[in-house]
Amino acid sequence: MGRLATISTCQLNQWALDFDGNRDRIVEAIRQAKAAGSKLILTPELCIPGYGLLDHFQELDTFSHSWEILAEIIKHPETQDIIVDLGLPVRHNDVPYNARVLALNGEILAIRPKIDLCNDGNYREMRYFTPWTRYRVDTYTLPSEIQELTGQTEVPIGDIIFQTLDATFASELCEELWTPDSPHIQYCLAGAEIILNSSGSHHELRKLDTRINLITNASKSGGVYMYSNQRGCDGDRLYYDGCSLIAINGQTVAQGSQFSLRNVEVITSTVDLDDIWSARQSRSRGMQAIKAHEFKRVKVDFAMTQKSQSNRNLRIAEAIEPRYHKPEEEIALGPACWLWDYLRRSGAGGYFVPLSGGIDSCATATIVFSMCRLVVAAIKEGDEEVIKDASRLCANDDVTKMSAQQFCGRVFSSAFMGMKEQSSKETRSRAEELANAIGAHHIDCNIDEVFNAVKHLVSTTLNFEPKFKVHGGSKTENLALQNFQSRTRMILSYAFGQLLPISQGRTGPGLLVLGSANVDEALRGYLTKYDCSSADINPIGGISKTDLIRFIAWAEHAFELPILQEFIDATPTAELEPITSDYVQSDEVDMGMTYKELSVYGYLRKVRKFGLYSMWEKLCVDWQDQHTPQEVYKKVRDFMFYYRVNRHKMTTITPAYYAEQYAPDDNRFDLRPFLYPSFDFAHRKIENELRLMEAGEAGGAEKK
Numbered sequence: 001m002g003r004l005a006t007i008s009t010c011q012l013n014q015w016a017l018d019f020d021g022n023r024d025r026i027v028e029a030i031r032q033a034k035a036a037g038s039k040l041i042l043t044p045e046l047c048i049p050g051y052g053l054l055d056h057f058q059e060l061d062t063f064s065h066s067w068e069i070l071a072e073i074i075k076h077p078e079t080q081d082i083i084v085d086l087g088l089p090v091r092h093n094d095v096p097y098n099a100r101v102l103a104l105n106g107e108i109l110a111i112r113p114k115i116d117l118c119n120d121g122n123y124r125e126m127r128y129f130t131p132w133t134r135y136r137v138d139t140y141t142l143p144s145e146i147q148e149l150t151g152q153t154e155v156p157i158g159d160i161i162f163q164t165l166d167a168t169f170a171s172e173l174c175e176e177l178w179t180p181d182s183p184h185i186q187y188c189l190a191g192a193e194i195i196l197n198s199s200g201s202h203h204e205l206r207k208l209d210t211r212i213n214l215i216t217n218a219s220k221s222g223g224v225y226m227y228s229n230q231r232g233c234d235g236d237r238l239y240y241d242g243c244s245l246i247a248i249n250g251q252t253v254a255q256g257s258q259f260s261l262r263n264v265e266v267i268t269s270t271v272d273l274d275d276i277w278s279a280r281q282s283r284s285r286g287m288q289a290i291k292a293h294e295f296k297r298v299k300v301d302f303a304m305t306q307k308s309q310s311n312r313n314l315r316i317a318e319a320i321e322p323r324y325h326k327p328e329e330e331i332a333l334g335p336a337c338w339l340w341d342y343l344r345r346s347g348a349g350g351y352f353v354p355l356s357g358g359i360d361s362c363a364t365a366t367i368v369f370s371m372c373r374l375v376v377a378a379i380k381e382g383d384e385e386v387i388k389d390a391s392r393l394c395a396n397d398d399v400t401k402m403s404a405q406q407f408c409g410r411v412f413s414s415a416f417m418g419m420k421e422q423s424s425k426e427t428r429s430r431a432e433e434l435a436n437a438i439g440a441h442h443i444d445c446n447i448d449e450v451f452n453a454v455k456h457l458v459s460t461t462l463n464f465e466p467k468f469k470v471h472g473g474s475k476t477e478n479l480a481l482q483n484f485q486s487r488t489r490m491i492l493s494y495a496f497g498q499l500l501p502i503s504q505g506r507t508g509p510g511l512l513v514l515g516s517a518n519v520d521e522a523l524r525g526y527l528t529k530y531d532c533s534s535a536d537i538n539p540i541g542g543i544s545k546t547d548l549i550r551f552i553a554w555a556e557h558a559f560e561l562p563i564l565q566e567f568i569d570a571t572p573t574a575e576l577e578p579i580t581s582d583y584v585q586s587d588e589v590d591m592g593m594t595y596k597e598l599s600v601y602g603y604l605r606k607v608r609k610f611g612l613y614s615m616w617e618k619l620c621v622d623w624q625d626q627h628t629p630q631e632v633y634k635k636v637r638d639f640m641f642y643y644r645v646n647r648h649k650m651t652t653i654t655p656a657y658y659a660e661q662y663a664p665d666d667n668r669f670d671l672r673p674f675l676y677p678s679f680d681f682a683h684r685k686i687e688n689e690l691r692l693m694e695a696g697e698a699g700g701a702e703k704k
């Protein structure tokens, strides 16, 4: 007994439009798979051009370059004698498709275009591609460069099953697994033994669980399910989180890492295809199988399996427990890997962060430190690519002996920019202590001079001197004076970022400025437009305050940074107003709502797709033990008021690592107007209901 198939899947750190780099990573993955004895390798979705090309998918160049690269891959000496499943855009009769091309020994076997395109949230596949019709099969005329290379002119294109001499397999593309009527159901009923899922799936906190459940469920009633995913920042706000996987009969047998700096990671398993037989022996399955669709089978003259007797060294992969990171670890690792890709690919000299002594900029700094830890660990493992990039950042000094702190000192600077009256010594010293603990180069300065100069200029020009609230000023004056400070810090951050390296005698590029506005502040608009929330990129812009606090608590022990406890204990404050004997500014008081409430509103607005009225209805039930319907109305109305008047801030918000389902990012994820009317109609509707409720209660009381 035994048809042992050695098969590989991989995760590749592709970069949109980096055709040469993408090709090299694909060839390297195939080389590693072959070295492990594999007869088939699966690669990520659209891996030849990269997944995140967005409107570049509308360019003809993308299609032709992809075929040219495909030709280079399949004729490469390292890629022979193994079935390769590659991803690229394909046009057929002038209709664009997101497709898989399967090849063997320099020949194209067939093309499988994507049937169910992904168009939710960040995904816009329907903008660039047309979905293929289920069960349709057609003939595809190959482009001339492939005709010249292979001597083939036509291949099948469509919804097909591949039949080798000893095994059957079929392709399923990413989103197709996430739909209720996935193609793999019919493929498996029709006898396909291996399903190859190529994905471009991004990291979102707590999402891996859903993905792994889908994969293991898909193979539960018998079959092998292979999953390949892109990895890294391919030029946008998303981080693709690898985690390639091989499962058989509902059990995981191999899993790639979710977060790593490795450019190419291949996982290989040997599975016994005869193990599928017993899992498919229920009569109910048999009754469904006899009615399965009759797919066109593409014959492949190739043997994929070996008898167990013929190779005594082969070990059949055993079931493993899937690995999941805690959300705190996901925050430590995902944004850190994204920052590393961004840094090495942008060619910048490092990062700069305005460090306030508060929890948000502390989280940004700790994530940069996490990146440094990952870099140093990869250097220790001998990762040549990481060594090359790290050496560039350290002026070609020997990076192999550096600690995470030493490397951090070379690529990361921070600055506390205080005001003599507003800034407390606690925040100032917390910022400095954190910088010291992680090894960052730190500046401590005061911005009073600039603040006073701006105030003087504005006062003399307008012949009007604005005052803080505590000095008798109006709300508008109070805000304007706060904004002088916060915007000054933004200008200084860019000045420091640009000039710090040269001031230290280093030539080369400046530092990228990092932002620290979290997802809840963005939702509520509790930030000053064009202050330090405006930066080059923001690693925490998609993370809630609650999760950031959990992350800092975790990092205190995991990264051995005792100072982090002080950040958790401190009351969040903007320190933009003078501190007096009976007044210290506090975020939650200022906002008129708690961060916990903001997470609820954010979730209902975006994920549950509730308007103001439905939000009120839902929260009247959820919060009935704490609040009356009248109180809930006030809360919801206040939230929607601030959301409405501050929505314009989302049009200029700094590009942030996307991580949270309720992210309000206006750029691609959360498309909304930014000039809203007040919600008078919904207000009236709720107020009428409140009146009826009160009348009903009064009526009820009278009857008693």
Ligand SMILES: Nc1ncnc2c1ncn2[C@@H]1O[C@H](COP(=O)(O)OP(=O)(O)OC[C@H]2O[C@@H]([n+]3cccc(C(=O)O)c3)[C@H](O)[C@@H]2O)[C@@H](O)[C@H]1O
Pocket (backbone or CB within 6 Å): 479, 482, 483, 486, 525, 526, 527, 528, 529, 530, 531, 574, 576, 590, 645, 648, 674, 675
């Ligand atoms: N409909 C609209 N479309 C486009 N733009 C619009 C607009 N309405 C106002 N604007 C513009 O936006 C400006 C108002 O927004 P903005 O200048 O941000 O100022 P604003 O939102 O009025 O005040 C900033 C708020 O953020 C708070 N805050 C909290 C924590 C930290 C910080 C910090 O800075 O560190 C700030 C601060 O306490 C205050 O409540 C207007 O002056 C106008 O230029």
Ligand SMILES: Nc1ncnc2c1ncn2[C@@H]1O[C@H](COP(=O)(O)OP(=O)(O)OP(=O)(O)O)[C@@H](O)[C@H]1O
Pocket (backbone or CB within 6 Å): 353, 354, 355, 356, 357, 358, 359, 360, 361, 362, 415, 416, 417, 418, 419, 423, 489, 515, 516, 517, 518, 521, 527, 531, 532, 533, 572, 573, 574, 575, 587
């Ligand atoms: N004194 C300061 N020195 C340096 N940067 C500052 C200072 N105050 C504020 N910033 C910068 O402005 C950003 C917004 O300030 P704000 O007071 O709103 O902080 P926050 O959003 O609560 O974040 P944090 O928790 O980091 O203070 C901060 O994240 C930080 O980058």
Ligand SMILES: NC(=O)CC[C@H](N)C(=O)O
Pocket (backbone or CB within 6 Å): 045, 117, 118, 123, 173, 174, 175, 176, 178, 199, 200, 201, 202
């Ligand atoms: N590329 C895709 O089809 C993505 C599909 C899916 N919704 C995911 O996030 O993984």
